[in-house]
Each structure stands twice: as structure tokens, then as C-alpha cells.
Amino acid sequence: AQSVAQPEDQVNVAEGNPLTVKCTYSVSGNPYLFWYVQYPNRGLQFLLKYITGDNLVKGSYGFEAEFNKSQTSFHLKKPSALVSDSALYFCAVEDSSGSARQLTFGSGTQLTVLP
Amino acid sequence: DGGITQSPKYLFRKEGQNVTLSCEQNLNHDAMYWYRQDPGQGLRLIYYSQIVNDFQKGDIAEGYSVSREKKESFPLTVTSAQKNPTAFYLCASSIAQGMTDTQYFGPGTRLTVL
Numbered sequence: 370a371q372s373v374a375q376p377e378d379q380v381n382v383a384e385g386n387p388l389t390v391k392c393t394y395s396v397s398g399n400p401y402l403f404w405y406v407q408y409p410n411r412g413l414q415f416l417l418k419y420i421t422g423d424n425l426v427k428g429s430y431g432f433e434a435e436f437n438k439s440q441t442s443f444h445l446k447k448p449s450a451l452v453s454d455s456a457l458y459f460c461a462v463e464d465s466s467g468s469a470r471q472l473t474f475g476s477g478t479q480l481t482v483l484p
Numbered sequence: 485d486g487g488i489t490q491s492p493k494y495l496f497r498k499e500g501q502n503v504t505l506s507c508e509q510n511l512n513h514d515a516m517y518w519y520r521q522d523p524g525q526g527l528r529l530i531y532y533s534q535i536v537n538d539f540q541k542g543d544i545a546e547g548y549s550v551s552r553e554k555k556e557s558f559p560l561t562v563t564s565a566q567k568n569p570t571a572f573y574l575c576a577s578s579i580a581q582g583m584t585d586t587q588y589f590g591p592g593t594r595l596t597v598l
Binding site: 378403405410411412413414415418459471472474475476477 | 488490519524525526527528529532542572574576586587588589590591592594
């Protein structure tokens with residue numbers, strides 16, 4: 370079975386500081402990993418994904434994520450946070466060895482960027 | 485303007501009533517999905533469809549039904565058998581149900597049972 374964990378329900382960071390939102394996963398095969406962002410009462414917006422290749426993935430709005438196979442992690446990062454980055458962030462995983470192509474989502478991390 | 489639309493944005497239902505949530509996409513995607521979102525629980529898969537006239541149960545299908553008569557449309561019916569239907573419902577689509585295909589989401593429907 371595949372699973373994903375976001376250990377922090379809430380992350381607070383000052384504007385201009387770097388931010389990190391943590392994600393760890395568990396799969397049987399190789400992982401396909403995704404980050405989405407959700408603003409209040411809106412759908413999810415795709416930020417970036419890791420399928421294969423370079424461990425550092427760059428995405429939308431200046432976000433990036435680093436795939437670490439030994440630590441089974443896929444943390445989301447941004448060098449300089451903006452107040453407008455405040456939102457709910459979801460990590461998701463899909464197991465490449467699974468028979469059904471399904472995403473499993475983490476419980477979400479609420480990011481608040483303080484001015 | 486391409487994308488995924490869901491209607492209505494807000495929906496109120498009395499106990500014992502069935503309600504149908506609409507999801508339409510004009511992205512020419514083959515695969516479509518329905519998720520339920522509850523606070524602190526992330527998203528859980530209700531049903532998915534890889535192709536017209538075919539759909540599969542997800543993790544929490546009990547009390548829900550779907551149809552896929554057209555490629556563009558994947559309506560979700562919340563039946564009276566669903567014990568706790570109050571939630572935020574999200575529809576998504578992807579080119580195909582392949583491992584590299586990104587799912588794109590609609591704006592959601594918030595269902596409240598009165």
C-alpha cells in the first residue's frame with residue numbers, strides 16, 4: 370500500500386525567509402510524487418511533480434522540491450517566501466508498481482507567511 | 485477558456501435526499517476522478533473513470549454513484565445512504581490514467597446537509 374505523511378499541520382515563516390514544507394512517503398515500487406496548493410474554498414492547483422531523473426524539481430511560482438530516495442522524502446521549498454504563498458499545501462504519491470493508478474494525498478500543511 | 489467546471493459551488497441538502505454534483509471538462513481528458521475533502525484528512529478518492537462508460541470504485545465509494553456517458557462529463561450522486569455527506573467535493577481529470585499524468589482539479593462543490 371502507498372502512503373504519504375505531512376508531519377506538520379501548520380508552518381509559519383516570515384516574508385522573505387526560506388520556507389520548507391515536509392513530505393515523506395511509503396511505496397512498494399518507485400514513487401511518483403506531486404505537490405499541489407489550495408487556496409480557501411478553491412480547487413487544488415498543480416505545483417510540480419517528480420517522475421524520474423534529476424532529484425531537484427522546479428515548479429510554478431518559484432517553488433522547488435527535492436526527491437531523496439534514502440530518506441523517502443519530497444520536501445517543498447522556496448528561497449524567499451511571499452505573503453501570497455499562504456495556503457494549504459498537499460503532497461501526493463503514486464506507486465509505480467500499483468495495479469491501479471491512484472494518487473494518495475497527505476493531510477495537508479497550512480503555510481502562513483507573516484508580513 | 486479551457487478547464488474543469490463544477491456546479492453548483494454551494495449545495496444544501498435535507499437528510500434523505502439524493503443530490504447530483506456536476507463536473508464538466510473541455511480538456512479532452514480521458515480520465516476523471518471524484519474526491520472528498522474533510523478538514524485535516526486530505527483528499528480521499530470516491531470514484532474514477534478511465535474511459536467513457538467505465539468507472540471504478542475508489543477508497544470511499546459507499547453511498548455514492550457516478551456515470552460516464554460522455555467524455556466531458558462525470559456527475560456524482562450523493563445518495564441518502566451516505567451517512568455523513570457534508571464535505572467539500574473535488575473533481576479532477578487527467579489525459580489518461582497513467583503514472584505520469586498530472587491530475588487537474590475543478591473549483592469544488594461544498595455540500596452541506598441540513
